């Protein structure tokens with residue numbers, strides 16, 4: 258076993274997790290084991306190996322080698338309540354793999370209305386072709402959610418906070434209702450990771466993260482993971498193996514390296530994000546700041562109750578303004594790149610149109626002015642927060658008379 262103990266705090270776990278001496282040998286990081294064929298010492302050993310389908314047993318390249326096993330074990334140790342983790346070539350592959358592992362044709366999946374857009378597409382596209390019906394629900398309307406279950410509903414897909422608009426759903430409540438109705442709960446836990454939100458301990462059955470974001474941490478690798486207790490881990494493993502999902506040892510080594518500094522990066526980007534969010538809150542150009550860590554933001558109370566951490570990702574909504582002004586604002590930013598993804602060391606800005614990607618809940622949010630609808634998502638990186646604020650300030654000044 259690796260040296261991680263139950264009483265270790267998260268930063269200590271992130272340093273120790275997955276580093277078994279049998280895998281690392283005499284170096285600190287698990288070496289990169291490249292391989293498709295694994296050679297057996299004898300025919301008897303090959304026969305014996307057929308009894309095992311577990312990480313830690315050599316079989317064939319698709320089942321990984323110490324580089325991937327070490328990362329999967331580390332992620333399991335960082336997700337409280339998990340017994341195992343499957344790795345996928347992207348976060349989206351992890352979402353698709355996890356949903357397919359718990360659904361059969363003819364069944365119904367309830368999907369939180371503000372999930373990551375590809376999650377929505379998988380549910381209403383791929384899964385539909387596969388004979389699964391997706392029903393989208395407003396996470397703030399608990400009665401409508403409870404009423405959406407019928408005897409064909411076997412799974413619920415959640416995400417916290419919701420993508421782009423960042424509202425925090427009441428996961429313990431939503432997952433408890435699912436359990437009562439005999440359905441399992443999946444959650445996209447990319448934003449907080451297992452370090453900031455113990456998804457399985459808050460009632461979820463499968464916790465999915467895009468490792469592309471915080472774990473990778475340097476915008477140079479794509480990967481995803483799904484972690485679960487014994488029963489659901491077995492389903493994840495079976496489906497992932499049927500789909501031939503595997504990750505390269507080079508990528509696994511990069512993600513493992515990122516994992517060691519992830520708690521530090523999460524802490525720093527959370528602190529900077531909160532500072533930037535508080536500054537934005539004071540600006541007349543800004544109607545709403547959507548940042549779970551910020552007092553007054555939608556879902557802040559739930560974040561405070563259920564989470565032990567946050568990250569650098571949040572959004573804000575311009576007060577009025579035109580599409581052209583929003584584009585000009587983003588174009589004037591110098592420290593924020595324009596691009597997808599987040600969780601890297603560099604800051605990013607992304608304009609979004611929330612109305613286009615929801616069907617069961619309102620945008621603008623209830624009680625808001627109709628003209629306050631243009632959103633910008635910021636991924637705060639490791640630059641100095643005061644430089645980022647100065648950059649935003651310059652961009653606001655530049656569009657003032659446009």
Ligand SMILES: *Cc1c(COP(=O)(O)O)cnc(C)c1O
Nearest residue numbers: 347348349373445447467469480
């Ligand atoms: C980016 C993202 C994903 C998908 O990860 P990829 O590795 O880019 O496929 C999933 N969920 C959320 C919330 C994300 O932001």
